[in-house]
Amino acid sequence: MKIESGDFVMPGDFLSVSEKFLPGQGAYEDYGSVKSGVPGNVLVDEEEKEISVISKSGGPNLLKVGDIVYGEIKDVRGQRALVSIYAKKGTNRELALPYMAAIHISQVTPSYIDKLTDAFRIGDLIEAKVVKIMGDNLDLNTEDIGLGVVKAMCTRCRTFMDPCNESEVYCPVCDRKEKRKVSKNYDY
C-alpha cells in the first residue's frame, strides 16, 4: 500500500523506504525505512523527496528533543541503562506514548565513568534530557548538574537514600554509601 498526502498515520507507521524519501518533520529513519514519529497527516513532497507527518496542534503530549523527563531505572546492563519514562517536567498531562529510553555510559557525566552501576541502579528515579527520538524509543543524557538521580534506592534494603555529594548517596538504615550520578535537584 502506498502512503499518500493526507493519510492519517500513527507513530511507528511505515511511510516509505529511505532510498525514495528523506524523513521530514514528524518522521524519522529506522533501518532503511522512513517512519512516522507522531500521530498526524502525511505530507509527501515529491520535489524535495521528503515525507513529513503534520500533527494537529493541541494533540497528544509527545516528547521532543531537549525535553526534560522523569523516569525510573529498569535495568543496568553493560554500557546502557534502560529507563521507563513516566512524565515530562513542567506538565501534568499524561504522555501520549509509553516511552522507553536508554542512557549510554558516555552520556551520563561530562567525565569518564568506569562502570554504569557507579551512576544508576535499578529502582532509582532520574531526571534526564531527551537527546534522540525514534518513535516511542528515546536516548537520554544526564550530564548537566541538575540531571541524574533524584531519588536513589539502596541496593541492600530498598530504602530511599540521602545525597552526600555529586557522586555519592547514603543509606541511614545500612549506614553505608553507594555511588550515583546525583542531580542537584535530588528529592530529599
Ligand SMILES: [Zn+2]
Ligand atoms: Zn540500605
